[in-house]
Amino acid sequence: MYYTTVMVKGTKRRTTYRIVQVPIGPELLERIDAAAGQVAESRAAYIRGACERRLKTETVEALDRRYAEGYRRRPEKEAWGRLGGKLLARSLRRDTW
Numbered sequence: 001m002y003y004t005t006v007m008v009k010g011t012k013r014r015t016t017y018r019i020v021q022v023p024i025g026p027e028l029l030e031r032i033d034a035a036a037g038q039v040a041e042s043r044a045a046y047i048r049g050a051c052e053r054r055l056k057t058e059t060v061e062a063l064d065r066r067y068a069e070g071y072r073r074r075p076e077k078e079a080w081g082r083l084g085g086k087l088l089a090r091s092l093r094r095d096t097w
Contacts, residue, residue, distance in 0.1 A: 022047075032046060032047065
């Protein structure tokens with residue numbers, strides 16, 4: 001394991017990282033290096049950020065699927081839908097786009 005100390009909101013915190021070897025083709029590696037250079041990050045930080053974003057996206061998509069499945073099992077009553085539409089229309093009228 002690899003340990004590093006990072007500053008988080010003015011306090012030092014020790015973080016543990018594990019070194020992982022991932023095979024990556026030469027073209028993809030060149031693109032990663034170029035993109036990491038554009039945002040002034042290391043290759044590892046860039047890949048770590050990409051993995052975090054992917055995991056977050058998958059979590060959001062899973063929650064969306066659960067919501068849709070729940071709605072299919074127990075759909076909204078028509079009266080609630082009309083009320084929601086009226087409330088939305090009222091709030092949009094006041095919006096100053």
